[in-house]
Amino acid sequence: MPTLNWIGKEAVVKHHKEVPFRLLEPVPELSCGDAGSGNLIVQGDNLHALKALLPRYAGQVKCIYIDPPYNTGNEGWVYNDNVNSPEIRRWLGEVVGKEGETLDRHDRWLCMMYPRLVLLKQFLREDGAIFVSIDDNEVATLRLLMDEIFGAKNFVATVLWQKVYSPKNSARHLSEDHDYIVIYAAKADAWKPNLLPRTEEQNAAYKNPDKDPRGVWKTSDLSARNYYSAGTYSITCPSGRVIEAPPKGMYWRVSKEKFEELDRDNRIWWGKDGNAIPQIKRFLHEVKDGRVPQTMWFYQEVGHTQEGKKELLELVDFNTSDDVFITPKPTRLIQRILQIATDKDSIVLDSFAGSGTTGHAVLKQNIEDGGNRRFILVEMDEAIARTVTAERVRRVAQGYTNAKGQAVEGLGGGFQFCRLSTEPLFDANGQIRSDVSFAQLAEFVWFAETGTGYTGQADSPLLGVHEGRAIYLLYNGILKDKSVAGGNVLTGAVLDVLPPFAGPKVIYAAACRLGGARLAREGITFKQTPYALAV
Secondary structure (H helix, E strand, O other): OOOOOOOOHHHHOOHHHHOOOEEEEEOHHHOEOOOOOOOEEEEOOHHHHHHHHHHHHOOOEEEEEEOOOOOOOEOOOOOOEOOOOHHHHHHHHHHOHHHHHHOOHHHHHHHHHHHHHHHHHHHEEEEEEEEEEEOOOOHHHHHHHHHHHHHHHHEEEEEEEEOOOOOOOOOOOOOOOEEEEEEEEOOOOOOOOOOEOOOHHHHHOOEOOOOOOOOOEEEEEOEEOOOOOOOOOOEEOOOOOEEOOOOOOOEEOOOHHHHHHHHHOOOEEOOOOOOOOOEEEEEHHHOOOOEOOOOEEOHHHHOOHHHHHHHHHHHOOOOOHHHOOOOOOOHHHHHHHHHHHOOOOOEEEEOOOOOOHHHHHHHHHHHHHOOOOEEEEEEOOHHHHHHHHHHHHHHHHHEEEOOOOOEEEOOOOOEEEEEEEEEEOEOOOOOEOOOOOHHHHHHHHHHHHHOOOOOOOOOOOEEEEEOOEEEEEOOOOOOOOOOOOOOOEEOHHHHHHOOOOOOOEEEEEOEEOOOHHHHHHHOEEEEEOOHHHOO
C-alpha cells in the first residue's frame, strides 16, 4: 500500500501521546439553557481539547464531521483558511522545531492534521464514521493520510458536493463548482448508513392505473443484458401479440415459470391496450422505506455556500461580515450527514467548529425527526468561539429576530461552554493538581483503565464494571475521610465499606496497607495514583 511521507512526520506521529491532559472548565455566563443537556462548546486548541475530551467521550461518538483548513494559501480574511496562521506556526515551532520553518504548505498542513486525526479516531464507536470536507488542494494527501490512520479498508466513499450554483467567470481555468467530503468508518463492516427519506417526486412516480387493491406502483424492466439461460422464451400478450424473445442482446430477468406466476398475481403490466412489452409492477408499500445515499450531492437538496453565508449573517452580527467565513457550510449539508450517519440519540463531534453550523444542524435535525442528538463543538479562536460559534447556537436554540424584524422561534436545547484549564491535570512533578475533583479524576482513571469514555455518575468509589472487572477509585474524600489512614488509602477497614463485587477488582488509591496475600485472596489489583496513570 502506498505510504505518505513528509518533512516533520517523525516529530508528529506520536505527538498526540505527549499532549498533556487538561481539564474542561465551565464558563456559566457563556453557556445557554440546561448545562446538563449534553451539548458542549469548547474553546481552545483542538489538539488539547480533544485530549481533554477523551476520558469522557472515547468510543462514544457516532459521527464526526470536520471542516479543516483547506490549505489554499488565502490569507485575506480573519479565520485563515491556511496553515500559516499564527497559532499553527507557533505549534509547529514547538513540536517540529526549527525544521518547521522550512516546511512548505503541504508539510505544515500534514503536521497539523496528523495528530488531530489520530485523536479523533479514538472517539468513534465501532459503528461510527468520520466525514471530512476538503477541496482539490489536499484531497489526494488527505486520502493517503486517512488510509494510514483509519485504514484503507475502512474507506467508504468520496462525496462530491455542488457548492455553487453558477459558474465563476473569473476562474483561471475551470470554474470549481464542488468540494469533497471524504468518509471513513471506524470499522467498515460495522458501519451501516441510514436510508434517506423518500422525496415527494419519487413517490409521485407511483400510480395505480389499473386500480390494483395493493396500492400505487411503478414498472421496472423485465429484460436485462446479463445472460440468463432460462430467460430466452417467447411471451404472448393479452392482445394476442407474440413476443418471440427479448430484444437482441437482452434476456428476460425471470424464468418462464416465474413469469407465469407473476402474471397470475397481476404483477405484470402489459400496457393500457394489453399489447406492450411486459414489465414488472413494483408496489410502493413493498420497496425500501427510503433511498440509498448517493455520492453526488446537488445544491438543490443540500444547499450551497451562499445559502450557508446567508444563514450565518442572519444569526450573527459581524463588523466585517464580507471578510469573515467566506464559505460556511449550509445546515442542510450537515443535516444530510446526520441523516445518513446518526441515530436519534447519537453524539456528534466537530473539532473545527468555526461558525457553528454543526451545532445548528443537530438542533434542527432533532426538531425534524424527534431526535435527542448531542453535539460537541471545538473552536480554537477565543473571539470566534464566543461571538460566532456560541452566539449562533444560542440564538438558534432560544429564538431571535431576523433582518426583517420578524421573530423566529427557537429550536430549544442548550449547551455548556467550557475553556481548557491553563494547567494540565498533572503538575510538572507528575502529581495530581490539588484542585482536581473526584469526578474529574474518575473520568481519567476510567479512560486509563479501559480506553473508553466514562459515562457513569462518579458519586461512588465503584466507578463501574468493565469486561468482568470492577474499577474503584479512592480519592479526594469520596469516603468522607481524607486522613492518611482513611478514605484515600486502601486499608482493611476501607475495603470492608467499599461497594461489593464478586469478581476481580482494580483499585486506584494513594497507597495500600494490605499485604500481597490479602490482595490475591480478594482478587484485587492495586494501582497507585498518580504513578499508575501515565497514559
